[in-house]
Amino acid sequence: MAEHDRNPFAQDQLKREAADWFLKMQEPDAEQRHRPAFDQWLARGAMHRAAYNRIANLYLTSENVDWINLPPAQPVRGTMRRTTFAIIGLAMLVSFLVWKLMFSPMGTSGPELAASPAPGRDMVAAQLVTRLGEIRAVRLADGSRLTLDTDTLVTVDFRKAMRMLRVEHGRARFDVAHEPRPFIVDAGESEVVAHGTTFDVSVLERDTVHVHLLRGSVEVRRSELASGRRGPALAWLRPGEGVSIADRDPAAVPVKPVREAVADWPSGSVDFKAATLGDVVRMANRYSATKIRLGDRQMAAIPVSGVFRVTDADKLATSLALLLNLQLARKPGEVVLMIPGK
Known part of the structure; x- marks a missing residue:
């Protein structure tokens, strides 16, 4: 990576270069005259690509603005009244939070969080879901963090002896907290056993599961057999590796590096x-x-x-x-x- 990519004082220079390239690439013959040099400039690093996209997005959001005929500024009225209402609302919010902290049972969580087993109960299960276009991060009761990609459904089933989760469809990232209970993610006919780790599990195509490890280590194996015995191991992953498993094919598939874009x-x-x-x-x-x-x-x-x-x-x-x-x-x-x- 170029040295000035790491230099915060070079940002203005990078912005100027990005703006210059943006103007050049709008020329009618840009493909013939500038494309090779432009591709070389983009390839110098992620900061170059991000700077160019910021310039392009600024152009896209501003081209529809009529800067000459902007409406006149409106006078501000009722400032004191709005301030008073804001203070009252803030006081009510603070009072509610204090009440929650003092009188709500400790260790409980909102409907989006998987609860821990209560005394006398064997388990607590919950379903987490995202809509189309939504990416949602959730903190689980054990301290683990779960990020759901668009159009994803995950079942969380925390028991006394183990933490069981299942990706029904979509993609989810699991940042697993350390504790004695095993953390097992089920998907399709396979399951992932985490060993203090961060990993993705995807069910984006029918009957195919993708596992991508970012940190730590995971064991990928077939789900528990009908006899109750542990399913056969398919792969152990190292950070940066991934594996795809087809439900119809019981054999292990090759482990391979995963493209950075997936992360x-x-x-x-x-x-x-x-x-x-x-x-x-x-x-x-x-x-x-x-x-x-x-x-x-x-x-x-x-x-x-x-x-x-x-x-x-x-x-x-x-x-x-x-x-x-x-x-x-x-x-x-x-x-x-x-x-x-x-």
Whole structure:
């Protein structure tokens, strides 16, 4: 990575370079004149790609603003009255929080948190779900942290002897807290046994489970057999590795490195390196009812690098059109990217 990528005082220079490249890439003959040098500049690091995207997004959000005919500023009225109401509301909120701390039972949690077993009870189960386009982080009662990707359903079943979870569909990240009870995530016909770790479990395609380890170690094995015996081990993962298991195939599949973009999904902004337009579009279409469609199948192979927010299909399509010099057409329920002249 270039030295000035780590220098906070170089940010203004990076912004100027990004703005300069943005203007160059708007020229009619930009692909012929500037594309090779532009790709080299983007490849210098994630900060370059992020700086360029910030300039592009600023342009997209400001191009519809009529800066000349802005409405006049409105006078401020009732400032003292609003301040009084705000103080009263704040006092009521503080009083409520104090009451909760003093009189609510300790160790309980809201409906979005999995509770610990209460005295005399064997277990407490809960279901956590996200809507289309939603990414949600949840703290579990044992201190573990669970992040649910879009359109995901996870069952949390904390028992006295073990912590059992199941990914019904979608994708979830598990940041596991240390404690004596085993932490086991079930998905499809397989399960993941965590050993103080952070990992993703995905059920995005029918009958196929993907496991990606970020930190620690995990054992991937078949679920408990009908006889009650432990299922056979399939793989042990090291950080940065992943494995895909098909329910219909009982054999272990090869462990392989996982692309860095997969690790970024909880932020909603993904740093794509050496990716293709098809990769970006496929990921974005999981988050939105409005789908991005390519006007030509061959466009899926167009190389793409940059940091993109994949949770807003319309803005992403507009950024891709500007970045790759593509045409954009909006239709009901979809945004179509097309090669100019085709």
